[in-house]
Amino acid sequence: MTLITRRNVLRIGAAGLALPFAGSLAFGQDGPLKIGFVNVGPKDDNGWTFGHWTGAKALEAEFGDKVEITFVESVPEGPDCERVLRELAQQGNKIIFATSFGFGDYVIKVAREFPDVIFEHATGYQRSDNVGTYNARFHEGRAVMGTLAGHLSQTNNIGYIGSFPIPEVVMGINAFTLAARKINPEITVNVVWLSSWHDPAKEADAARALIDQGADILVQHTDGPAALQVAEERGIIGGFGQGADMSAFAPKSHLSAIIDVWAPHYIQVVKDVQAGTWVSDDSWPGIAAGEVVIGAYNEKIPADVVAAAEAVKLGIADGSLNPFTGPILDNAGTERVPAGQIVDDAGLWAMDWYVEGVKA
Amino acid sequence: MSTELLIAVIITLIGASTPILIAALGELVVEKSGVLNLGVEGMMLIGAVVAFAVTFATGNHWLAILCAAIAGSASSMIFAFLTLTLSANQVATGLALTIFGTGFSALFGQAYTGKPIELFRSVFPAELATHPVWRLVFGHSPLVYFSLIMVVAVWFFLKKTRTGLILRAVGENDLSAHSIGYSVVLTRYAAVAFGGAMAGIAGSCFPLLLTPQWAERLTAGRGWIALALVVFAAWRPFRLLAGAYLFGLVMTIELYTKASGSTGFLPSEFWAALPYIATIVVLVLISLRRSGQSAAPACLGKPFMPAQ
Numbered sequence: 001m002t003l004i005t006r007r008n009v010l011r012i013g014a015a016g017l018a019l020p021f022a023g024s025l026a027f028g029q030d031g032p033l034k035i036g037f038v039n040v041g042p043k044d045d046n047g048w049t050f051g052h053w054t055g056a057k058a059l060e061a062e063f064g065d066k067v068e069i070t071f072v073e074s075v076p077e078g079p080d081c082e083r084v085l086r087e088l089a090q091q092g093n094k095i096i097f098a099t100s101f102g103f104g105d106y107v108i109k110v111a112r113e114f115p116d117v118i119f120e121h122a123t124g125y126q127r128s129d130n131v132g133t134y135n136a137r138f139h140e141g142r143a144v145m146g147t148l149a150g151h152l153s154q155t156n157n158i159g160y161i162g163s164f165p166i167p168e169v170v171m172g173i174n175a176f177t178l179a180a181r182k183i184n185p186e187i188t189v190n191v192v193w194l195s196s197w198h199d200p201a202k203e204a205d206a207a208r209a210l211i212d213q214g215a216d217i218l219v220q221h222t223d224g225p226a227a228l229q230v231a232e233e234r235g236i237i238g239g240f241g242q243g244a245d246m247s248a249f250a251p252k253s254h255l256s257a258i259i260d261v262w263a264p265h266y267i268q269v270v271k272d273v274q275a276g277t278w279v280s281d282d283s284w285p286g287i288a289a290g291e292v293v294i295g296a297y298n299e300k301i302p303a304d305v306v307a308a309a310e311a312v313k314l315g316i317a318d319g320s321l322n323p324f325t326g327p328i329l330d331n332a333g334t335e336r337v338p339a340g341q342i343v344d345d346a347g348l349w350a351m352d353w354y355v356e357g358v359k360a
Numbered sequence: 361m362s363t364e365l366l367i368a369v370i371i372t373l374i375g376a377s378t379p380i381l382i383a384a385l386g387e388l389v390v391e392k393s394g395v396l397n398l399g400v401e402g403m404m405l406i407g408a409v410v411a412f413a414v415t416f417a418t419g420n421h422w423l424a425i426l427c428a429a430i431a432g433s434a435s436s437m438i439f440a441f442l443t444l445t446l447s448a449n450q451v452a453t454g455l456a457l458t459i460f461g462t463g464f465s466a467l468f469g470q471a472y473t474g475k476p477i478e479l480f481r482s483v484f485p486a487e488l489a490t491h492p493v494w495r496l497v498f499g500h501s502p503l504v505y506f507s508l509i510m511v512v513a514v515w516f517f518l519k520k521t522r523t524g525l526i527l528r529a530v531g532e533n534d535l536s537a538h539s540i541g542y543s544v545v546l547t548r549y550a551a552v553a554f555g556g557a558m559a560g561i562a563g564s565c566f567p568l569l570l571t572p573q574w575a576e577r578l579t580a581g582r583g584w585i586a587l588a589l590v591v592f593a594a595w596r597p598f599r600l601l602a603g604a605y606l607f608g609l610v611m612t613i614e615l616y617t618k619a620s621g622s623t624g625f626l627p628s629e630f631w632a633a634l635p636y637i638a639t640i641v642v643l644v645l646i647s648l649r650r651s652g653q654s655a656a657p658a659c660l661g662k663p664f665m666p667a668q
Contacts, residue, residue: 042466042576044473074466074576159619190621195632199580204571205372205612209619212368226571229476249476249573359621 001060001069003043032068033095033274035059036088038081040100041198042073047223047243048260049073052099052122055262062267077102082110089114095273097266098122107131118278120269122262123168125349127280134265137286138168139175139348140316141258142219143323144294145240146176147312148255149217150183151305152237159210160191161203161220161227165360167351169221174355175323176219179312181357190215191360200226211236217255225249238298245295256309257295264290284345288317324348329356367492369616374504377608379404379565379579381507383586384593384600385514386558391590392518393551394531394659398454399439400559401583402461407432407563409465412472412574415567421480425503425564432560433553435461440552444545447663462577472574480568501569506561508601515597527551531657534664544664562586592642594655606642610635 037056041049056069070088075081081103088096089110097120098107104124111119111131124133149158158180162169177189190213192206203222207230210218218239220227225246231239232250241247241257265283272278285291294313297306315321324347326337331354337343343351354360383400390397407428414424439457442448480501482489489499518524529537530547538544566578585607593600614631 042470042473044470045575188621190619192615192618193632196580198575198577200573200575200578201376201566201570201580201582202611202615205376206615206619208368208372209612209615212365212372213616213620215619224575225573229572233479248474 001056001071004070004072032066033063033270034068034070034091034093035270036091036093036096037069037071038075038084038088038096038098038100038103039071039073040075040077040102041223043071045223047246049099050244051260052097052262055266058263059266059270062263063270067270075103079106082106085110085119086113089117094118095120095269098124118269118273125282127282129280132269132278132280132282134283135168136260136262136291137284138258138260138292139171140286140323141292141294142172142176143179143316144309144313145219145256145258146179147183147309148240148297148301148305149176149219150180150187151308152255152301153180153184153187153217154237155214155216156184156186156188157214157216158187158189159207159215159218160189161206161210161218161222162191162193162360163197163222164195165193165352167349170351170354171348172221173358173360174351177355177357178323178328181355183308185357187357189219189358191354191358193360194222197223200224203227204230207231208234228253241295247296247298252298252300255298255301259293259295261291261293286316287313288319330354331356331358331360364492367496369612370496371499372616373605373608373612374500375569375608376611377604378504378507378569379562380582380586380589380607381601381604382503382510382565383559383562383583384589384604385507385510385597386555386562387586388590388593388595388597388600389514389518389527389558390551390555391660392531392595392657393527393548394534394657394662394664395443395548395552396450396454396661397436397439397457397552397555398451398587399436399457399461400555400586401579401581402458402464403432403435403556403559404563404566404579404583404586405461405465405577406435407560408566408578409469409472409563409574410560411564412469412477412567415477416472416475419478421478421502421568424480424568425561428560428564429557430560432558432563433556435464436552436556436559437549439556440549443663444548444552447665450661450663458583465578466576469574469576473576475574477567477572479572503561503565503569510558511597511601518597528657531659534659534662535666538664538666544666548664559583559586588639591656592639592646594646595657596655603642606638607635610638 039049043049043053056071072084075084095118099122101123104121104126107119107121108126119131121133123135127133160173180187194202203226207218207227211234216236218227218231220242228239228246228250231253238253238255240255243260245257247254322342324343326341327339328337330336387400410431411424411428414427439453442453443450482499483502484498489495526542527547530544534544589603593603617631
């Protein structure tokens with residue numbers, strides 16, 4: 001696998017210069033299937049990009065030398081990603097995974113120029129003939145974390161550190177709160193919005209602000225472990241890893257984690273492309289498909305609480321439990337989902353309201 | 361608001377203000393000598409990653425701060441050589457230093473992502489800080505006391521010492537200072553080195569004081585706030601202290617208000633906008649007070665080119 005970081009970024013530039021000559025040679029050859037990944041963060045971010053890096057490695061393990069992978073790190077969401085996407089396509093990559101929401105417009109634009117290259121855009125919503133989208137039902141994992149929090153919180157006050165109030169984050173807050181209040185209806189969830197995915201110092205200060213005002217469990221929907229470290233330092237009940245296991249940062253406070261596993265989707269896409277059966281669609285699997293995995297439970301959690309969390313996980317996996325089953329009231333007291341009904345996928349992606357118990 | 365909570369807010373706001381204050385004090389001295397170094401953010405990142413690496417390897421926080429200062433200072437020497445010896449454009453060179461620092465710290469820090477260290481906590485015995493009010497006096501990391509001492513030290517140096525007077529003269533009128541025999545370039549080299557060391561120490565506050573980890577772009581733009589603060593404070597150390605704590609206050613109040621679950625009678629967007637509103641209000645107040653002359657050093661940002 002070729003890893004393109006800032007260190008060897010000059011190399012991709014040089015490769016770009018050599019392209020007019022190399023392109024014609026590469027054409028029609030029966031070499032390995034070339035696959036590119038464009039990522040917003042470094043592979044060592046302990047979270048989002050690390051998950052995609054693990055997925056890329058799983059592709060290599062599955063297909064061996066039948067695939068040749070280029071993994072580009074730390075590409076800003078903006079015009080620069082268009083250049084990287086185009087260069088990857090010119091270098092003969094036949095599948096390109098763009099793993100951040102903000103790449104969307106550029107993926108669509110570059111895909112028009114390269115109709116024989118297949119693009120897959122993570123967390124996106126725009127598709128075309130050669131652009132598919134994929135995501136994972138992280139909110140299912142949030143429901144399991146909420147079950148743990150409902151059992152464990154003693155102050156009934158849970159702090160939630162959010163990045164931006166977009167549907168993906170809002171549905172996570174709601175799934176978490178619904179599950180927690182199912183166990184303990186006294187629970188309230190206080191949300192602090194940071195307007196950033198990555199500002200560790202501000203995440204830590206938000207965690208301090210929440211703990212100083214009574215929160216004994218923290219949840220974060222930002223990319224790093226800063227809040228967990230504050231939880232460990234202050235000795236509150238705990239918090240959760242986001243995207244990956246973060247127990248190294250908070251051995252006592254890391255209750256469990258939602259782990260992103262992209263390998264099943266990546267392997268499926270490559271198989272479809274090899275068989276010539278790939279079509280543009282939207283893939284949104286969750287716990288059942290093994291794309292959302294619940295991490296190890298902290299040993300301090302009582303066995304019956306672990307059992308309750310596992311029951312929710314298994315219920316979601318076999319389809320007997322939907323985290324968004326009515327009756328659901330919003331935090332202004334209006335009934336949003338009648339008893340017995342669920343929120344469908346379109347409803348989830350349009351979610352701009354909070355369930356009862358959320359203060360945001 | 362209970363006393364306990366009030367003190368918790370103050371302690372958090374002091375933590376948030378400290379790196380900005382240290383970096384801005386360094387930049388204040390640099391600008392007083394007539395040099396504009398926009399590389400603060402980059403030097404802070406270099407200081408942050410070096411402080412993390414040294415703490416991770418040795419566990420010695422004092423050594424980590426020292427190394428961060430040396431690394432910050434060393435990186436500022438690149439800037440100094442280009443702008444003072446070769447008379448390159450200061451704005452462009454400073455921006456380049458920020459880009460360099462961001463990339464260098466990301467590269468050097470790759471080995472350290474995902475690893476935790478210990479915070480640099482108060483060195484006073486814990487018994488002194490049991491009561492909340494005493495916590496306010498004795499409960500801080502040495503970095504906080506360092507920042508406060510440096511406010512007085514920088515003020516004293518600029519106002520009360522001969523060397524400080526020379527430095528200001530170089531910043532206000534480099535040709536005159538040159539003509540009466542002071543070395544403009546050497547003075548500016550020293551000022552830039554001091555600013556680099558302070559930026560390095562400011563960077564070390566991130567892993568040692570705020571969040572004990574390394575991540576790319578850990579400082580998340582605080583270097584730019586420090587730069588703005590110097591202008592905001594009209595190049596005066598005590599006003600800089602007030603400005604840094606005011607910024608810390610509005611940033612912290614926003615988080616505490618949202619975390620309380622009630623935003624009072626105002627929408628939470630108001631609290632998010634408050635730092636920017638405060639900036640505009642203070643800038644208007646400052647510009648209303650016409651003192652007849654600009655507070656900026658007269659030679660700020662101009663290359664020194666004596667007649668041959």
